[in-house]
Amino acid sequence: MMEVTYLGVIIKAILILAIISAVAGFGTYIERKILAFMQRRLGPMHVGPYGLLQIAADGIKLFTKEDFIPQNANKLIFMIAPIITAATAFIALSAVPVFPDFTIFGIFVPSVASDINIGILFVLGMMAAGLYGPLLAGMSQANKWGLIGAARTAAQFVSYEVVTGLSLLAPIMMVGSLSLIDFNHYNETHAWMVFTQPLAFVLFLIAGFAETNRTPFDLLEHEAEVVAGYATEYSGMRWGMFFIGEYANMITIAVLASIVFLGGYTDLGFIPGWLAIILKIAFMFFLMLWVRASWPHVRPDQFMWLAWKVLMPLAVINVVITGIVIMV
Amino acid sequence: MSLEQFKNRNVGVQHYRMLDLSHTPQTGWGQFKQVVRRTLSLELFVGLKVTLREMTKALFFGKMHTTKYPFEKLPVGPRYRAIHEMKRLLESGHYRCIGCGLCEKICPADAIRIETAYGEDQRKQVQEYTINFGRCIFCGYCAEVCPELAIVHGGRYETASEQRASFSLFDDMLTPIDRLKEQKEFPGYGSVSPDADKRIHKTPLAY
Amino acid sequence: MIPFAFYLFAVLITGLFLVAVLSRNVLYAMTSLAAGMVLISGLFFILGADFLGVVQLIVYVGAVMGLYAFAMMFFDVSREVRETRSNPWLVFLLGGGIALMLVVMFAAPIVGDSVKALYPPVAHTTNPQAVGLVLFTKYLLPFEVASVMLLVAMIAGIILAGRKMEISLSAMDEDILPETKENA
Ligand code: SF4
Numbered sequence: 001m002m003e004v005t006y007l008g009v010i011i012k013a014i015l016i017l018a019i020i021s022a023v024a025g026f027g028t029y030i031e032r033k034i035l036a037f038m039q040r041r042l043g044p045m046h047v048g049p050y051g052l053l054q055i056a057a058d059g060i061k062l063f064t065k066e067d068f069i070p071q072n073a074n075k076l077i078f079m080i081a082p083i084i085t086a087a088t089a090f091i092a093l094s095a096v097p098v099f100p101d102f103t104i105f106g107i108f109v110p111s112v113a114s115d116i117n118i119g120i121l122f123v124l125g126m127m128a129a130g131l132y133g134p135l136l137a138g139m140s141q142a143n144k145w146g147l148i149g150a151a152r153t154a155a156q157f158v159s160y161e162v163v164t165g166l167s168l169l170a171p172i173m174m175v176g177s178l179s180l181i182d183f184n185h186y187n188e189t190h191a192w193m194v195f196t197q198p199l200a201f202v203l204f205l206i207a208g209f210a211e212t213n214r215t216p217f218d219l220l221e222h223e224a225e226v227v228a229g230y231a232t233e234y235s236g237m238r239w240g241m242f243f244i245g246e247y248a249n250m251i252t253i254a255v256l257a258s259i260v261f262l263g264g265y266t267d268l269g270f271i272p273g274w275l276a277i278i279l280k281i282a283f284m285f286f287l288m289l290w291v292r293a294s295w296p297h298v299r300p301d302q303f304m305w306l307a308w309k310v311l312m313p314l315a316v317i318n319v320v321i322t323g324i325v326i327m328v
Numbered sequence: 329m330s331l332e333q334f335k336n337r338n339v340g341v342q343h344y345r346m347l348d349l350s351h352t353p354q355t356g357w358g359q360f361k362q363v364v365r366r367t368l369s370l371e372l373f374v375g376l377k378v379t380l381r382e383m384t385k386a387l388f389f390g391k392m393h394t395t396k397y398p399f400e401k402l403p404v405g406p407r408y409r410a411i412h413e414m415k416r417l418l419e420s421g422h423y424r425c426i427g428c429g430l431c432e433k434i435c436p437a438d439a440i441r442i443e444t445a446y447g448e449d450q451r452k453q454v455q456e457y458t459i460n461f462g463r464c465i466f467c468g469y470c471a472e473v474c475p476e477l478a479i480v481h482g483g484r485y486e487t488a489s490e491q492r493a494s495f496s497l498f499d500d501m502l503t504p505i506d507r508l509k510e511q512k513e514f515p516g517y518g519s520v521s522p523d524a525d526k527r528i529h530k531t532p533l534a535y
Numbered sequence: 536m537i538p539f540a541f542y543l544f545a546v547l548i549t550g551l552f553l554v555a556v557l558s559r560n561v562l563y564a565m566t567s568l569a570a571g572m573v574l575i576s577g578l579f580f581i582l583g584a585d586f587l588g589v590v591q592l593i594v595y596v597g598a599v600m601g602l603y604a605f606a607m608m609f610f611d612v613s614r615e616v617r618e619t620r621s622n623p624w625l626v627f628l629l630g631g632g633i634a635l636m637l638v639v640m641f642a643a644p645i646v647g648d649s650v651k652a653l654y655p656p657v658a659h660t661t662n663p664q665a666v667g668l669v670l671f672t673k674y675l676l677p678f679e680v681a682s683v684m685l686l687v688a689m690i691a692g693i694i695l696a697g698r699k700m701e702i703s704l705s706a707m708d709e710d711i712l713p714e715t716k717e718n719a
């Protein structure tokens with residue numbers, strides 16, 4: 001183990017910021033393309049080869065749009081709400097190991113920018129704090145649709161945070177550590193957690209969809225019901241920040257699922273670790289888009305019902321069974 | 329024929345498939361059983377399968393549906409009635425409009441404006457003929473009333489333009505003289521007879 | 536580095552809580568409360584108590600989220616709240632007195648220079664393990680009592696909220712609706 005230097009950490013932080021914001025932008029392109037293919041359309045085609053520069057066009061559009069603040073809105077809160085979403089999404093990523101350790105120009109770059117030994121809790125906590133973005137946005141904009149969106153944020157957060165935590169508790173008990181790096185080491189010697197904890201994996205996926213506000217559960221901005229929910233009054237770059245935050249959160253959930261349940265960045269046969277994790281993250285990302293193309297939204301009451309009457313009991317039972325198995 | 333039959337517009341054989349909607353369970357136990365049944369029958373994954381199938385079809389079997397619209401256009405049916413066309417006589421190529429002004433009179437939107445004057449042959453001649461497409465409601469009255477089948481609706485459906493005038497002038501709507509051969513005539517009641525050129529006399533202006 | 540970070544956090548937290556107390560706008564008050572709670576977790580991180588820091592983060596983020604729900608229901612957030620104080624001096628004296636008492640209570644050991652860890656951390660344990668060791672040995676009884684108390688509160692909440700849950704107003708016939716309203 002080489003020594004972790006400030007320079008290495010800084011390089012890692014810059015890498016995360018650069019790669020993730022690029023990937024988040026690219027994610028919008030991928031999302032449109034895949035949704036289009038699943039509906040047998042072509043998707044964006046005209047800006048650049050195969051529409052690749054569509055991201056740049058969107059960026060220009062977002063940057064040059066009028067930054068609109070409604071008259072009765074609480075201006076300060078309205079303005080900082082999108083920043084909360086984007087910032088917390090990136091802070092959460094700082095504790096996630098994305099690639100194996102590597103050395104560049106003789107500088108040791110650690111796999112994770114800040115290796116706090118409770119990494120997984122930190123990520124969950126930060127993603128939870130990120131939900132203040134939609135909540136504050138919805139409450140400050142003096143718009144009833146926004147208020148409904150904010151109310152739904154509160155409900156969704158309080159319910160699904162429980163499920164995420166409980167579903168991850170069983171794997172945490174098996175590994176005996178909260179550090180994501182330990183999770184990865186665990187995978188080197190044991191079978192993938194999907195096979196030993198399938199129920200936890202499914203629960204985590206469902207709750208992850210809810211936490212990232214992805215389609216079967218995107219009640220916060222479900223356009224058929226509440227116009228755009230918390231984002232109704234937003235325009236331009238402030239709206240874009242919500243978007244970046246959402247995509248960064250998707251990536252976080254994908255990375256978490258890959259590391260905890262799918263073997264992380266351990267070498268997979270002949271595939272080197274860094275490629276393996278990229279493939280896994282890409283698959284998780286694709287799964288989110290796939291589900292979006294396939295399944296309809298759920299009703300809010302069904303959504304709450306699902307959390308408290310199905311997922312939470314299942315998660316608790318899973319934890320108890322895991323505990324018994326570990327004890328015996 | 330009773331009213332019931334009259335209202336039944338289902339012509340031909342219908343192929344409706346009735347869904348087997350079992351009624352909502354009333355008891356908690358029934359609901360629980362329904363949830364378990366639905367979860368374990370993996371109905372959700374059928375949806376995923378369908379979208380994946382469509383994607384593979386589109387990507388690898390050339391079943392993409394997209395028409396790249398401004399570059400490719402789908403053909404419109406011959407009976408499509410969009411932007412007006414002014415027709416010419418088939419043989420001489422002279423425009424058919426005799427300047428009777430009926431279309432201007434009947435237009436409910438007051439969109440047509442026609443001006444006529446003496447020609448050199450002392451006959452009525454169309455001086456100016458415009459349709460304001462900002463007002464036209466495409467009711468089709470003008471084509472209906474025209475005694476000479478001079479104004480008809482054509483298949484041009486792109487009503488977006490930088491200037492309103494760019495497709496509302498007489499010359500723009502008139503069949504170009506070099507494409508007279510392509511001017512389509514449809515047989516049937518009220519259509520122009522092949523020797524219309526001989527039979528149509530230009531209206532003398534003195535009335 | 537660490538003293539600087541501490542003073543930064545301390546000033547920020549105090550300032551935010553002042554806003555929470557003094558602001559007349561619900562949204563400002565709540566938001567600064569939430570931000571202050573999040574920053575308190577920073578203090579834990581400085582002390583190396585990562586686990587407690589994250590617990591602070593998760594618990595208070597959720598708790599203040601609940602407060603927001605109440606704010607949403609009770610106030611129009613775009614307006615200022617008008618308070619009616621019948622006896623401002625009494626409020627000031629009581630509130631200030633309690634605050635002063637708390638400060639004295641917590642600051643007294645520092646003056647006496649007798650801050651000592653009753654349970655020094657066991658060697659070779661990670662943060663969560665250390666918390667667990669203390670929690671399940673010395674503080675087992677308070678821990679269990681607290682959990683029972685929370686359970687009681689939870690059940691009471693469910694009973695209060697769930698009493699009329701079976702009745703669905705939208706599924707009712709129009710003509711019996713008014714009479715149920717009177718009963719309710
Ligand atoms: S279609 Fe109707 S509205 Fe349009 S010009 Fe003809 S008569 Fe007027």
Ligand code: SF4
Nearest residue numbers: 425426428429431474
């Ligand atoms: S009704 Fe026909 S013939 Fe008469 S003026 Fe109009 S277009 Fe010309």
